[in-house]
Amino acid sequence: MKKLLLSLLVAPVVASAGTADIVINGNLNLLNLTQTGAQVANINLQGNSHNVGIIQSGSGNHNATVNLQNQGGGWDFNLNQSGSTKQNYEFNGACYNIARCNATVTQP
Numbered sequence: 001m002k003k004l005l006l007s008l009l010v011a012p013v014v015a016s017a018g019t020a021d022i023v024i025n026g027n028l029n030l031l032n033l034t035q036t037g038a039q040v041a042n043i044n045l046q047g048n049s050h051n052v053g054i055i056q057s058g059s060g061n062h063n064a065t066v067n068l069q070n071q072g073g074g075w076d077f078n079l080n081q082s083g084s085t086k087q088n089y090e091f092n093g094a095c096y097n098i099a100r101c102n103a104t105v106t107q108p
Helices: none
Strands: 003-009 019-025 030-036 040-046 051-056 063-070 075-081 088-095 101-107
Touching: 019 030, 030 040, 040 051, 051 063, 063 075, 075 088, 088 101
Parallel strands: 019 040, 030 051, 040 063, 051 075, 063 088, 075 101
Antiparallel strands: 003 030
């Protein structure tokens, strides 16, 4: 079992386990990505001050696509996909709220 534990602040660093395609354009972005098994994550952070936590675990081959834009405020975004059934999740969000935007998704 492979495990990917990734924390990013400003600049991305990628370790190998599953697949992770990460693009970050901005400053003060924090990404915590944990993947076990053959999971796929596509993450695109545009702008500053996003806090993102993604966990993909279990024997299901999970896929996550997350595109976040700061159009006045950063995102607090959390996604947890686990279990033996394949799960796909796509989130596209633009935050216009100076007080931040929030989204939390759990798919057990």
